[in-house]
Amino acid sequence: MAKQNELIVPLLPLRGLLVYPTMVLHLDVGRERSVQALEKAMVDDHLIFLTTQKDVSIDEPAEEDLYKLGTLTKVKQMLKLPNGTIRVLVEGLNRAEVVSFYDEEDYYSVSIVTYEDPDTKDVEDQALMRTMLDYFEQYIKLSKKVSAETYATVADIEEPGRMADIIASHLPIKLKEKQEILELVDIKQRVNRVIDTIHNEKEVLNLEKKIGQRVKRSMERTQKEYYLREQMKAIQKELGDKEGKTGEIADLKKKIEEAGMPEHVKNAATRELDRYEKVPASSAESAVIRNYIDWLISLPWSKKTEDDIDILRAEKILNEEHFGLEKVKERVLEYLAVQKLTNSIKGPILCLAGPPGVGKTSLARSIATSLNRNFVRVSLGGVRDESEIRGHRRTYVGAMPGRIIQGMKKAGTINPVFLLDEIDKMSSDFRGDPSSAMLEVLDPEQNHNFSDHYIEETYDLSKVMFIATANNLSTVPGPLLDRMEIITIEGYTEIEKVHICRDHLLPRQIKENGLSKGVLQIRDEAILKVIRYYTREAGVRSLERQMATICRKTAKIIVAGEKKRVIITEKNVEEFLGKPRFHYGMAEAEDQVGVATGLAYTTVGGDTLQIEVSLSPGKGKLVLTGKLGDVMKESAQAAFSYIRSKANELGIDENFHEKYDIHIHVPEGAVPKDGPSAGITMATALVSALTGKPIRREVGMTGEITLRGRVLPIGGLKEKSLSAHRAGLKTVIIPKDNVKDIDDIPESVRNDLEFVPVAHVDEVLKRALLEGEVR
Template sequence: MTNKNEMIVPLLPLRGLLVYPTMVLHLDVGRDRSVQALEKAMVDDHLIFLTTQKDVSIDDPSEEDIYRYGTLTKVKQMLKLPNGTIRVLVEGLKRAEIETFYDEEEYYSVQILTYEDSETKDIEDQALMRTMLEYFEQYIKLSKKISAETFASVADIEEPGRMADIIASHLPIKLKEKQEILEIIDVKQRMNYVINIIHNEKEVLNLEKKIGQRVKRSMERTQKEYYLREQMKAIQKELGDKEGKTGEIADLTKKIEEAGMPEHVLQAAMKELDRYEKVPSSSAESAVIRNYLEWLISLPWSKKTDDDINIQRAEKILNEDHYGLEKVKERVLEYLAVQKLTNSLKGPILCLVGPPGVGKTSLARSIATSLNRNFVRISLGGVRDESEIRGHRRTYVGAMPGRIIQGMKKARTINPVFLLDEIDKMSSDFRGDPSAALLEVLDPEQNHNFSDHYIEETYDLSKVMFIATANNLATIPGPLLDRMEIISIAGYTELEKVHITRDHLLPKQIKENGLSKSTLQVRDDAILKIVRYYTREAGVRNLERQMATICRKTAKIIVSGEKKRVVVTEKTVEEFLGKPKFRYGQAETEDQVGVATGLAYTTVGGDTLQIEVSLAPGKGKLVLTGKLGDVMKESAQAAFSYVRSKAKELGIDENFHEKYDIHIHVPEGAVPKDGPSAGITIATALVSALTGKPIRREVGMTGEITLRGRVLPIGGLKEKTLSAHRAGLTKVILPKDNEVDIEDIPESVRSELQFVPVSHVDEVLKHALLEGDAR
């Protein structure tokens, strides 16, 4: 390969076209500068330089817009067409490179350096030519777009460089790749590059052929399936089975599309539907898939109720349905207010804790009504299998979703009020821990992707308002408790019970027993007597039963014709309910030695406990009876040790533990008792028994004791205070740290009790013991 010479010739930029040396082709020229360049070439020596534009959209290219390498060509013919363009026949002569670019007024001209291919041909050139020809022949057979005559004409070429150029001009490659071939001056390199390109094109054609065959087979299979389905429809029609599985598939498809499922669930449902279509109806698998699809269709995926956020209306509904319970109502109204401002709030997870019968479940129903949401309730009492929450896998016989998904199906919307009743009654065994499965349900950060073993696809629970109910927080695992907002509902006062009975329980029972307000009237003094002498509870469940008894007896009286109207007063209550079942008030009738009244918190609310201490000659033996738990036994030991350490200051014989056996007893022994609040009560009873000083009968007390005599705080003060009030006590001794809890106690109870906050046992004894020795 040798450089020829430098020359200056006119420039003709080409759009989307490239000319190799030795090629002859027609061009249509229409741009003014290009026409002027052609005319200049015709005047001089018919030589013109052709190069390709980098961007075909540019009408007036500059030096930067064209490739530096091109082809020096000779203009063979030039013909002006009627539309103003010029058709020209050119023949490529040599490769050339632009050295200098001249911008004339009417056209561009360039100084170029031309190149010629070497005429000598070695063995490597011959080998490359043969390979290139062989590849080109294989390519022609695969593509079937190039004629055999073209291959014959290429095979007759003897110059290696020219053969590479001609083959490149016939390949369906991009213009940029053709330009790269044009810029390769070395013939061996050019042939190697063309060989690689032909090889790649052969691979692409082979792949296209495989894809085409695959598509053809798929189309044939689809056509075959269509033909068979049409045949099946015809057979079903002849047999009178107009619907068959085909109609069922169409019906299921429509239901799936209308269910509003998320994309990933929709894809899973359609995949299962495709399986269902192929599985024979007689197969057991068919019923399993059908059942699964029915569950997917029946679940709410996008349907929801619009929250009717009207604070005044919600407050009115809550007040109509429930008397008192101010904290719970306030929390619900706060949620509504925030929801109205943000319009997007994750459902809160509330846990209503309180004794039986205080209205936890009915309160949850009222919350749903005030929110204008659907209400669904599931009971978790006695659940001990994790699958009850998460569902069973479909591989098991009789598998079904867990209670959460079942509840969502009943709710029919994605934003119901969902009540988890008796969450503290769950247990665990070898089948798993259901409370652990609830951790995902009750976590606002996780429950948007709740996974049920049966459904398999994730389900969004983030818009559900979960409300749990419990009697005792002690039995709820810590991690589960941490996910819930605890709202305590204490027992009702006597006045509240009277109000609830008059406005809610009695009208309900009158209606259920076929009576009316004109046929039965129960006066407030009668209701108060029933509360005091016929029930002993924190809630109102037994109270409602007593009202039902009165209504039934009234119905009998009216039906038998004895009376047309019944009025129940304080004096006539015994005619309906018999003799009083309970003694109103637990306060002692007189001050006694060694008997102290303690306040306790139980699962049914607050209660009072009489703690008795008796002394007998002996050797210092300490006996504890009354079915006490470990915590109360420790409290008794701590109180005993404190009294021993302070014996001299308290005026007690320092060797009393060597002279007396001490028996500490809590009556009603069959009832289990435990909790860290009996310490000061036991200590007071001990000191009273050892000093002979009576304990004031009107005093109730609660608080834990340390060995140094400090009084520690306790829980459940509201419930304990209500029990003290119910028992007729007038003074309550409580730990100093619990002073802030006094505000939670209803005003009607606070006004009738004297509260004495204490921080040391000395203060307790000062307020609880009378002076003088009653022995």
């Protein structure tokens, strides 16, 4: 660009505005110094220098507040407006640069040098002009803010520098960028800069267009949904349909708010409700989501019953509903006492272990009543699938929560008494091990964050009092057993069964069969006969069935008009129940050689066991019969070996094993028998047979024997003592280590029996054998 001579002209600062050469522009001037500068220009040659302020907020700019490069313009017209400002029409002439700055009191003047674009243009200039014009055309099509006439005007320009200035003036770019284009004196640089700027603006416009289209589509969809919903509301309102999805959503929101959920569960429920609202009702997913929300709402998250901790009342309830079971009742009362003192305790996990029919389930229900808690029972018998405990994931068809969560829903509170019935009947297969899933449920350190696959959100089980029941603890895995407090219920004694039948079973059956107390009366000796000869069990289920039979037959007699009142005695029991089905061991009528009375413990209680020994000529062969188990056979071998080693001291021929074959038989060969507690009984019977000394008929015995003759402790002393008492025995020989168990035996039985603690077989023989001739 050609440089011209210096000029001194007035200065007019511009705010937020820039004038390019060749531009014609109207300006409103109001500042005093600017007005004076205009008047000076009009007096002289109408020339004035326009430059832009760097900061538009400054009212009185100084030299450093103005750009050095601006535009030399010519004032075409000036008009004073009524408000005091001056409207002026200016035409840009050339680019100009400030050389010196002068303060003339009323206005500023500057010494400037001007620059003119050369007239010549080469091929590159023409190519650049074409590119710039083409870009500008594309920009106009996208922008639609620049008229087609503007494009026609620009297209007619032949000078590249002038074209760049005109195009730059129409671009919506920042003032600073326009100033940078103005300061480009070199034409090629200026044109390239304008091309880049147009290109950038095109990209921005394309992006704006895409965003606009996307927003428009989204708005259209949202508006459509809103319109359809409003239509649906209107239709439902006209039809009076208040059960539509809108009302349903509002109802579910209210239930979620009232459910007392933890915050994370509430957030999950709200999320699912939003999904449910958007999913069409005809969709299969809609039913799945609704079912899930219903489960979250119906579960107890914070609702609980207040424990009514009254030890005396609880003890009264337990005693009224259950006879015996002192250890279990004592443990429950201990729990209540601790909870009353601490006011916060993790729910204990009790396991009631014992044979069927002893009242494990009904006891758990009584515990709930004494605690004033809700009761829920879940049967685990036959459960083989882990998902039965933890639930199925919602991705499966027909998914449901596990039995634990289902039980909590049924309970309705977070602190029920939860009965896990038949925990020993769980098994495992390819679908997983449910007992492993139960570990989390029954671990007080983990169950406050129990995770069900269906619910997904953690659930607090720490306030639940779990009670498990089992018939056989040997089938319960060790880790699961370790988490429970085992309370063994061995079974009921005959005395306890009589009380239970008289106070509980019989009144219930009389009521269920439509009778009254005055119509049917069963005496205690009749109940005892039913227990002994018509049932064989540790519990009382068979006994209740027999009572039901008597009640039905009584009802028939009453309805037929044969009698108005029926009394059942020991003599007429057979008329109602038929011939006795069972018998029990009784003491021998006289003292016998080789016949000893042992005491046995079975799953249905205690019983007496007659052990017979016979000798026959032979070579010491030992024969064992009576369907004996391996342990019992080993006890017989141990007794035989001990007698051989002590034959001389016992007054037995040392070579007896070379002269006799010995046969040991335990009657009732169809009934399996096993256990080590018949050891001293077999030893006594063997010594009696080999010495010819009779055994006292009123003596019963139990204890394990060693090869050295020591007597080891046994289990089930209470049941064995009851069977001895029932059989009419007077003396019971027991291991010395079992003396501590005598306290568990009912007082009435203890008073009728003499207990002889022994530590060695020699002591047994002294009490059991009578003096007689040695063979």
